[in-house]
Amino acid sequence: MTSFITLLLFQVLGEAAAFALSVPIPGPVIGMILLLLWLIARQQQDSELIRFSSRFLRHLALLFIPAAVGIMTQFERLANEWPAILAAVFGSTLASIVVTAYLVRGLDGED
Structure with a gap:
C-alpha cells in the first residue's frame, strides 16, 4: 500500500x-x-x-479504456479532421524514427 x-x-x-x-x-x-x-x-x-x-x-491496458471511449464520442470530429490527424500521426512517427536513428548512431560512435 x-x-x-x-x-x-x-x-x-x-x-x-x-x-x-x-x-x-x-x-x-x-x-x-x-x-x-x-x-x-x-x-x-x-x-x-x-x-x-x-x-x-x-493491468496498464485498462487505463486506456476511458481514452478509447472518449474517442468514440468524437466520430464526427474525426470524420471532419482525419487528413490533419493522419498527417500529424505520420509526421510525428517519421520524425521519431529519424531522431531515434541519429541518436542510436551517435551513441554507437558511428559516423
Whole structure:
C-alpha cells in the first residue's frame, strides 16, 4: 500500500509543480522525473515499489479504456479532421524514427 501512496504522492507533486511553475509539461511527467531523482538519491532498490509497479503494469491496458471511449464520442470530429490527424500521426512517427536513428548512431560512435 505504501508503494501506491508513493506513486500518487509523486504524481500530486508533479501536478502541483506544473501548476505552480506554469510550464507546458504535464504534471505526471514532472512527477515521474521527481520519482526518478528520488530513487537515484536513495541509491538503493525499493523492492516493494518494484513488485507493486510490476503488478500494476500488467493491468496498464485498462487505463486506456476511458481514452478509447472518449474517442468514440468524437466520430464526427474525426470524420471532419482525419487528413490533419493522419498527417500529424505520420509526421510525428517519421520524425521519431529519424531522431531515434541519429541518436542510436551517435551513441554507437558511428559516423
